Amino acid sequence: MSVLPPPRKSPQQRTTSPTQPPQVRSRAAMALSAAAAEGRFVLQVCPECDSVQYPPRDACVSCLNTNLMWQDVDPSGTLLAQTTVNISVNLYFRERGDWRVGTVHLDAGPSVVCHLHCDCVTRGRVRLINRLDRAGEGVMIALPEGGKATLQSDPQLNALSSDPTHRRVLITDARAPNTPMLAKALLEAGAATVFVGEAESWLPYPTRQALDKVKNVEILPLDVTDTASVQRLAAEIGGKTDILINNARFLRPGGVMARGSTGFASQEMEVNYLGLMRLAQAFGPGMCARTADGVNSAVAWVNLLAVSALSNQPGFGTFSASQAAARSLSQNMRADFRASGLRVMNVYAGPTDDAWQQPVHPPKVAPIALARAIVTGLREGLEDVYCGDVAQDIAQRFRENPGLLEHEVTAGELG
Amino acid sequence: MSLNTLATLAAEIATGAVRIVDLTHTLDPDFPVIILPPEFGQCARFRMEEVSAYDHRGPGWKWHNLTLNEHTGTHFDAPAHWISGRDLPHNTVDAIPVSDFVGPVVVIDCTQGAEKDDDFELTPEGIAVHEATHGKIPKDAWVFMRTDWSKRSGAAYLNMKDDGPHSPGPTPEAIQMLINKRDIRGFGTETVGTDAGQGAHYAPPFPAHYFLHGAGKYGLQCMANLDQLPPTGALLLAAPLKIKNGTGSPLRVMALVADGAS
Numbered sequence: 001m002s003v004l005p006p007p008r009k010s011p012q013q014r015t016t017s018p019t020q021p022p023q024v025r026s027r028a029a030m031a032l033s034a035a036a037a038e039g040r041f042v043l044q045v046c047p048e049c050d051s052v053q054y055p056p057r058d059a060c061v062s063c064l065n066t067n068l069m070w071q072d073v074d075p076s077g078t079l080l081a082q083t084t085v086n087i088s089v090n091l092y093f094r095e096r097g098d099w100r101v102g103t104v105h106l107d108a109g110p111s112v113v114c115h116l117h118c119d120c121v122t123r124g125r126v127r128l129i130n131r132l133d134r135a136g137e138g139v140m141i142a143l144p145e146g147g148k149a150t151l152q153s154d155p156q157l158n159a160l161s162s163d164p165t166h167r168r169v170l171i172t173d174a175r176a177p178n179t180p181m182l183a184k185a186l187l188e189a190g191a192a193t194v195f196v197g198e199a200e201s202w203l204p205y206p207t208r209q210a211l212d213k214v215k216n217v218e219i220l221p222l223d224v225t226d227t228a229s230v231q232r233l234a235a236e237i238g239g240k241t242d243i244l245i246n247n248a249r250f251l252r253p254g255g256v257m258a259r260g261s262t263g264f265a266s267q268e269m270e271v272n273y274l275g276l277m278r279l280a281q282a283f284g285p286g287m288c289a290r291t292a293d294g295v296n297s298a299v300a301w302v303n304l305l306a307v308s309a310l311s312n313q314p315g316f317g318t319f320s321a322s323q324a325a326a327r328s329l330s331q332n333m334r335a336d337f338r339a340s341g342l343r344v345m346n347v348y349a350g351p352t353d354d355a356w357q358q359p360v361h362p363p364k365v366a367p368i369a370l371a372r373a374i375v376t377g378l379r380e381g382l383e384d385v386y387c388g389d390v391a392q393d394i395a396q397r398f399r400e401n402p403g404l405l406e407h408e409v410t411a412g413e414l415g
Numbered sequence: 416m417s418l419n420t421l422a423t424l425a426a427e428i429a430t431g432a433v434r435i436v437d438l439t440h441t442l443d444p445d446f447p448v449i450i451l452p453p454e455f456g457q458c459a460r461f462r463m464e465e466v467s468a469y470d471h472r473g474p475g476w477k478w479h480n481l482t483l484n485e486h487t488g489t490h491f492d493a494p495a496h497w498i499s500g501r502d503l504p505h506n507t508v509d510a511i512p513v514s515d516f517v518g519p520v521v522v523i524d525c526t527q528g529a530e531k532d533d534d535f536e537l538t539p540e541g542i543a544v545h546e547a548t549h550g551k552i553p554k555d556a557w558v559f560m561r562t563d564w565s566k567r568s569g570a571a572y573l574n575m576k577d578d579g580p581h582s583p584g585p586t587p588e589a590i591q592m593l594i595n596k597r598d599i600r601g602f603g604t605e606t607v608g609t610d611a612g613q614g615a616h617y618a619p620p621f622p623a624h625y626f627l628h629g630a631g632k633y634g635l636q637c638m639a640n641l642d643q644l645p646p647t648g649a650l651l652l653a654a655p656l657k658i659k660n661g662t663g664s665p666l667r668v669m670a671l672v673a674d675g676a677s
C-alpha cells in the first residue's frame with residue numbers, strides 16, 4: 001500500500017500536537033526498548049533451565065533463578081487469536097481509530113500479545129519484530145512470515161518507522177564526501193526534497209558538481225560553526241525539515257601528545273559537538289512541534305558518528321573525544337525530544353573511505369554503505385545503527401565489556 | 416606650531432576639507448580567510464556567539480563572545496608573524512612604537528593590470544612608472560598596492576583553483592626594492608595577504624612576508640576603498656590591538672585625505 005503525497009497544508013489548520021502511546025515500563029522491560037533501538041528481537045532466557053520468558057520479569061518463571069539473560073531468540077510463531085480495539089482510553093490509540101492486536105505463540109515458548117500487521121491472519125505463521133514506538137519504548141509487532149511485509153506497508157505501523165517517503169530532508173554539510181550519495185539515496189527512498197547546507201560558498205569544493213546534478217537537491221547556506229547561520233537556515237526551512245541528517249564533521253589524525261596545541265581539537269569540538277548543539281537548538285523546537293503533522297511530519301534526527309565515540313581510538317584520539325561528546329549530547333537530545341516522539345538515530349561507522357582516513361587499513365565504509373544504513377535505519381525506525389564490520393564488531397565488544405574493549409583498543413590490537 | 420596644526424586638522428575634518436576614508440571590511444563570518452594546506456593549522460574564521468540579548472541570560476544588556484585569528488579580516492601583520500622576523504626587537508603588536516601606527520601612505524595603481532590578469536605582479540618597473548608620475552616614494556611611508564580586488568566578493572575574492580588561489584601581488588624584486596631602496600614602513604593590499612595568491616612559488620616563498628617582516632616592516636591586508644585614496648598625500652591611521660606577543664591584529668584602518676591631494 002503506497003502512501004500518497006500529502007496535499008499542501010491549509011494555512012488555517014492548526015498543527016496537530018503529538019500524543020504518545022503508554023510510556024511506563026519496569027526496569028526489566030526497558031531492556032526490550034534498548035534492544036528495539038537496534039532492531040533486535042530479544043527475550044530473557046534462564047541460564048539454569050533454558051526457559052524463554054515473556055513478559056520481562058526479575059525471576060525465572062520455571063525455577064526462580066534471578067539471573068535471567070537477554071538473548072536474541074527465534075522470532076517465529078503462530079498467530080493464535082486477534083481482535084480489533086475500536087475505542088481506547090489512551091489518547092494516542094484513540095486518535096488512530098481501529099487497532100489490531102493479537103496473541104502470538106512463539107516457537108521458542110512464550111505467548112506474546114502484540115501489534116499486528118494488516119496482512120496477518122489467525123492461525124497463520126508470523127515473525128515478531130521488536131521496534132520502538134513513538135514513546136521510545138520497545139513494542140512487539142507480528143508480520144506475516146516469509147513475506148515482504150514492512151512497517152511501511154501498514155498505515156498504522158508506519159508510525160513506528162521514520163520512512164523518508166514524501167519527507168523533506170536536510171543534510172547539513174555539502175562538502176562532506178558522502179553527501180552526493182546520501183542525497184541520491186534519500187531521494188531514491190522517496191524523499192520529496194533534499195536540502196543541503198553549504199558552508200563558505202567562497203571556497204570551491206569537489207562534491208559541488210556531483211550535487212548540482214542531483215534533481216530535487218536544494219543547496220542553501222549553512223555553517224554549523226556559525227550560530228547566526230544555523231539560526232537563519234532554521235528560520236527559513238525549520239518548519240519543513242522532516243528529517244535532519246547531520247554529516248558535518250571535522251577530523252584530523254592524532255591524539256593528545258601528537259598535537260602541539262588545542263587548535264584542531266577545538267575545531268573538532270566546534271563542528272562535531274557544538275555544531276550539533278547549534279543545530280539542535282535551532283531546528284529541534286520546530287521539528288518537535290511537527291511530529292504529528294500528517295504524512296510528511298517531522299520524524300527523525302540522524303547523527304553520523306564514528307564508532308570511536310564508544311571507546312577512544314588513539315590514532316584519532318582527539319577526534320574520538322569529540323565523537324564521544326557528540327554521542328553524549330545525542331543522548332541528551334533523546335531525552336529532550338522524547339515527549340515529541342522525534343527520533344534521534346545515531347549511525348556509527350568505523351573508518352570511512354575518505355582523504356583523512358586514507359592511510360587506515362580496510363575495511364572502510366563507503367558512502368553507499370552509509371547511505372543504505374541510513375535509509376534502512378529510518379525505515380525500521382531505529383535509534384542505533386552500526387554500519388559496517390568494524391562498527392558492528394566494536395559495538396558488540398562494547399556491549400559485552402567496555403573495559404576490555406578499552407584495553408584492546410589502547411593496546412593497539414584493534415587500532 | 417603643533418597645537419595650531421592639530422586645531423586646523425580638527426577644523427578641517429569638521430568641515431570635510433579633510434575626509435576620513437574607512438579602508439576596513441566589516442568583520443563578517445562569511446569573509447574569506449587565507450587557506451593553507453589542511454595538514455597545517457588554519458586561520459580561525461570570525462565568529463560571534465551571543466552571551467545575552469536582553470533576555471534570561473542577562474535581562475538588560477546584549478553582548479557577544481568573539482572568536483577570530485590575529486589575521487582574520489582587515490588586519491595588520493607584525494614582524495613576528497614570519498620566521499624571518501621572529502628574533503627582531505619590538506616585533507609584536509604590543510611592542511611596536513605607537514608612532515609607527517600613524518604615517519604617510521603612497522598608493523600604486525595596479526588596477527589596469529589586475530583587471531586583465533588575476534596573477535598580476537607588481538615589479539620594480541611598475542614602481543618606476545608610478546614614481547615617474549607621482550615622485551619618489553618617501554622614506555618610512557606605507558605603500559599600498561591598489562588592485563580594486565576588494566570589490567570582488569564570494570568565490571571570486573580568494574579565486575581558489577585546483578592549483579591554489581590566484582590574486583595579484585609583488586615580485587620578490589619589487590618588495591626588496593621597496594625595503595632596501597625606499598626604506599618603506601610597510602606594504603598593504605586589498606587581497607587576503609600581502610603576497611600574491613601564487614606567492615608560494617616565488618623564491619623565497621611568500622616574498623612579501625619574508626622580506627618585509629625580516630626587515631622589521633609591517634603588512635596590511637584585506638583592505639577596502641583604496642580607490643578613494645590619492646596616490647600620495649594621505650595620512651594613514653592603522654593601530655592594531657595591543658595583544659601581548661601578538662603577531663598581528665584585526666583593526667580599523669583609516670586614512671585622512673585632504674582636498675586637493677594629488
